[in-house]
Amino acid sequence: MDVALARAWLDAAADALAARTEELTSLDAAIGDSDHGVNMNRGFGAVRTALAGASPAGPGAVFTLAGTTLVSKVGGASGPLYGSAFRALGKALPEGAEVDAAAFGAGLRAGLDALVKLGGAAPGDKTIVDAYAPAVDAYDAALREHGGDGDGGLAAAARAAAGAAAEGMRATVPLQARKGRASYLGERSIGHQDPGATSTWLIFQALADAAAT
Amino acid sequence: MDVALARAWLDAAADALAARTEELTSLDAAIGDSDHGVNMNRGFGAVRTALAGASPAGPGAVFTLAGTTLVSKVGGASGPLYGSAFRALGKALPEGAEVDAAAFGAGLRAGLDALVKLGGAAPGDKTIVDAYAPAVDAYDAALREHGGDGDGGLAAAARAAAGAAAEGMRATVPLQARKGRASYLGERSIGHQDPGATSTWLIFQALADAAAT
Amino acid sequence: MSVGIVLVSHSADLAAGLRDLLRQVAGDTVAVTVAGGSDDGGLGTSYDLIRDAIGEAASGDGVVVLPDLGSSVLTARAVLDEHPDARVRLVDAPFVEGAVAAAVIAATGADLDTVASSAEEAWHARKL
Amino acid sequence: MSVGIVLVSHSADLAAGLRDLLRQVAGDTVAVTVAGGSDDGGLGTSYDLIRDAIGEAASGDGVVVLPDLGSSVLTARAVLDEHPDARVRLVDAPFVEGAVAAAVIAATGADLDTVASSAEEAWHARKL
Numbered sequence: 001m002d003v004a005l006a007r008a009w010l011d012a013a014a015d016a017l018a019a020r021t022e023e024l025t026s027l028d029a030a031i032g033d034s035d036h037g038v039n040m041n042r043g044f045g046a047v048r049t050a051l052a053g054a055s056p057a058g059p060g061a062v063f064t065l066a067g068t069t070l071v072s073k074v075g076g077a078s079g080p081l082y083g084s085a086f087r088a089l090g091k092a093l094p095e096g097a098e099v100d101a102a103a104f105g106a107g108l109r110a111g112l113d114a115l116v117k118l119g120g121a122a123p124g125d126k127t128i129v130d131a132y133a134p135a136v137d138a139y140d141a142a143l144r145e146h147g148g149d150g151d152g153g154l155a156a157a158a159r160a161a162a163g164a165a166a167e168g169m170r171a172t173v174p175l176q177a178r179k180g181r182a183s184y185l186g187e188r189s190i191g192h193q194d195p196g197a198t199s200t201w202l203i204f205q206a207l208a209d210a211a212a213t
Numbered sequence: 214m215d216v217a218l219a220r221a222w223l224d225a226a227a228d229a230l231a232a233r234t235e236e237l238t239s240l241d242a243a244i245g246d247s248d249h250g251v252n253m254n255r256g257f258g259a260v261r262t263a264l265a266g267a268s269p270a271g272p273g274a275v276f277t278l279a280g281t282t283l284v285s286k287v288g289g290a291s292g293p294l295y296g297s298a299f300r301a302l303g304k305a306l307p308e309g310a311e312v313d314a315a316a317f318g319a320g321l322r323a324g325l326d327a328l329v330k331l332g333g334a335a336p337g338d339k340t341i342v343d344a345y346a347p348a349v350d351a352y353d354a355a356l357r358e359h360g361g362d363g364d365g366g367l368a369a370a371a372r373a374a375a376g377a378a379a380e381g382m383r384a385t386v387p388l389q390a391r392k393g394r395a396s397y398l399g400e401r402s403i404g405h406q407d408p409g410a411t412s413t414w415l416i417f418q419a420l421a422d423a424a425a426t
Numbered sequence: 427m428s429v430g431i432v433l434v435s436h437s438a439d440l441a442a443g444l445r446d447l448l449r450q451v452a453g454d455t456v457a458v459t460v461a462g463g464s465d466d467g468g469l470g471t472s473y474d475l476i477r478d479a480i481g482e483a484a485s486g487d488g489v490v491v492l493p494d495l496g497s498s499v500l501t502a503r504a505v506l507d508e509h510p511d512a513r514v515r516l517v518d519a520p521f522v523e524g525a526v527a528a529a530v531i532a533a534t535g536a537d538l539d540t541v542a543s544s545a546e547e548a549w550h551a552r553k554l
Numbered sequence: 555m556s557v558g559i560v561l562v563s564h565s566a567d568l569a570a571g572l573r574d575l576l577r578q579v580a581g582d583t584v585a586v587t588v589a590g591g592s593d594d595g596g597l598g599t600s601y602d603l604i605r606d607a608i609g610e611a612a613s614g615d616g617v618v619v620l621p622d623l624g625s626s627v628l629t630a631r632a633v634l635d636e637h638p639d640a641r642v643r644l645v646d647a648p649f650v651e652g653a654v655a656a657a658v659i660a661a662t663g664a665d666l667d668t669v670a671s672s673a674e675e676a677w678h679a680r681k682l
């Protein structure tokens with residue numbers, strides 16, 4: 001993972017979130033306040049702008065800047081949550097222009113830990129965590145199995161992560177929300193796919209896409 | 214008690230509350246939000262205006278109009294409380310141009326009951342009730358002891374009521390507030406005289422003054 | 427229709443801001459009306475504004491009335507004593523948290539009891 | 555000085571109206587600052603507005619930060635994680651009721667712990 005791949009990932013994520021804005025918003029309309037698409041699009045749009053005007057020395061600096069931007073530019077819960085995750089990822093990465101796939105995986109887990117520390121959600125609460133946690137587990141498992149430093153290993157691990165995120169996202173449908181606005185609905189939140197888990201899948205899918213090319 | 218005395222009482226109360234506005238407000242500044250004087254002055258001023266434009270047939274109608282005016286014209290807790298009390302007093306009085314001292318006493322008690330039902334305060338909670346309840350008890354006791362229908366009995370009973378209200382008012386100083394805004398202060402409300410108990414005393418004193426002349 | 431919500435606050439701004447929040451979570455399906463401040467626009471509560479707000483929010487499905495503090499409670503109660511209606515319920519709830527919960531649940535088409543208890547249960551929620 | 559109070563709300567109107575109420579109960583002795591709405595004035599929360607409001611309210615005696623809902627809590631927490639300060643306390647309280655209690659107690663000159671717990675105890679108050 002180098003600066004180019006870090007930028008390519010965030011760019012692909014911004015594209016995907018822009019393309020899916022309405023889908024995310026309509027998921028949020030069912031169990032929230034109809035702004036998740038707008039929030040994510042605004043946030044990643046702001047990340048794109050911030051990165052365009054910066055010259056980060058390594059991928060860590062790219063993600064720290066992205067996280068800081070998300071925390072301050074998104075007006076909803078997803079802003080501080082994804083923002084903290086990206087900041088923690090950025091800070092966890094070793095300095096230098098390039099980091100290996102294992103260090104990047106450890107960074108992804110540091111991001112998850114920060115998100116959980118901030119939001120207090122456990123797996124099964126119908127949140128971002130339900131897509132993010134299995135994605136990180138799948139990333140680590142893929143790396144352990146197939147090994148490999150360099151971007152080959154990372155690409156395969158990212159593919160595994162995206163697949164697990166998609167599965168985790170779909171598995172939120174029958175869950176009852178226990179965190180965030182959807183939790184007000186109690187049992188009535190059951191039967192709907194969580195918007196945040198869906199944006200998490202898009203972000204991991206963007207990583208897989210960027211790493212594959 | 215006839216229409217003239219009913220009007221004279223409310224007029225005397227309006228005068229007293231206007232003269233004591235700052236005193237009541239400064240009591241409320243210590244344990245509330247500094248508006249009790251303004252609230253009471255506005256309310257009884259509006260009662261004066263309403264009565265000037267009305268021709269109530271009996272004292273009952275005078276008090277019902279006064280109560281309705283207080284409920285709708287005072288922006289604080291004292292409005293619905295005194296307003297309900299005066300409305301209940303008005304409705305409890307028998308029809309007719311004149312009611313005797315015993316019926317008026319029963320009406321005062323109906324007013325207290327309505328105020329307690331609305332506000333839920335018990336004696337000792339450092340509220341209006343701490344002046345109003347002993348005033349009604351003293352009124353009844355005076356009437357029982359000295360007897361007498363007509364305004365002679367009423368005047369004596371009103372004097373007793375005003376004295377008991379004053380005592381009840383002073384007895385609020387060491388109490389801890391359990392209702393209304395002052396209750397937020399917990400133990401820190403101790404040592405201050407309750408504004409509402411003070412306005413209650415002024416109102417009973419106005420009754421005694423009006424009945425004496 | 428769905429259960430309507432009446433916000434009774436000492437401050438017109440507070441009530442209006444909360445109504446905006448409720449619209450965001452509940453959309454246009456839920457009637458949310460406000461009685462904020464005193465008759466003359468200052469801080470306080472107004473019998474007339476409360477009565478009117480209840481009238482506006484009324485629908486066949488009932489209304490929950492949420493007061494912010496002391497005299498909002500008392501004035502709302504005085505209005506309801508005067509105009510008793512089994513479909514209009516004064517609810518004991520934390521103002522903002524109860525109103526949001528009520529709006530979310532009202533938007534699902536829930537009945538008066540369910541909406542009222544969702545607001546009351548907001549006393550037991552925690553934020554951190 | 556006394557403990558300052560920061561109101562973090564999704565709505566600028568809601569926060570401003572509540573500040574007016576607090577001024578009425580607490581007078582000018584208590585610094586009450588607001589972070590209401592998103593950066594662009596819409597509904598939401600703003601990291602920058604929260605950080606600035608905390609800075610304005612800061613006094614030697616400390617600050618309690620009261621958030622209204624979900625993302626106010628998360629954004630306020632993110633600000634405090636970034637700018638840790640033992641004299642700035644994020645408090646879990648019902649928004650309006652907790653803020654009024656905190657303002658009343660802060661005006662008496664109480665310390666940070668006392669002000670924070672008076673706000674938290676507002677979960678246990680009832681209105682009717």
Ligand SMILES: Nc1ncnc2c1ncn2[C@@H]1O[C@H](COP(=O)(O)OP(=O)(O)O)[C@@H](O)[C@H]1O
Nearest residue numbers: 036039076077078119121127128180195196625
């Ligand atoms: N405490 C939390 N922990 C993890 N994820 C959360 C939490 N609260 C909310 N979320 C996620 O945030 C998503 C909603 O984000 P968004 O609509 O942008 O914010 P808001 O709910 O403030 O409008 C939810 O679908 C959920 O996945």
Ligand SMILES: Nc1ncnc2c1ncn2[C@@H]1O[C@H](COP(=O)(O)OP(=O)(O)O)[C@@H](O)[C@H]1O
Nearest residue numbers: 249252289290291332334340341393408409497
């Ligand atoms: N529930 C209650 N029952 C009886 N009296 C009450 C109650 N709540 C408040 N009061 C009285 O009201 C007085 C304050 O009235 P006022 O200042 O006009 O209203 P507010 O407290 O709304 O500003 C208190 O001093 C107290 O005597």
Ligand SMILES: [Mg+2]
Nearest residue numbers: 032033035036
């Ligand atoms: Mg949302």
Ligand SMILES: [Mg+2]
Nearest residue numbers: 033035076077
């Ligand atoms: Mg939102």
Ligand SMILES: [Mg+2]
Nearest residue numbers: 245246248249
């Ligand atoms: Mg007052």
Ligand SMILES: [Mg+2]
Nearest residue numbers: 246248289290
């Ligand atoms: Mg007041």
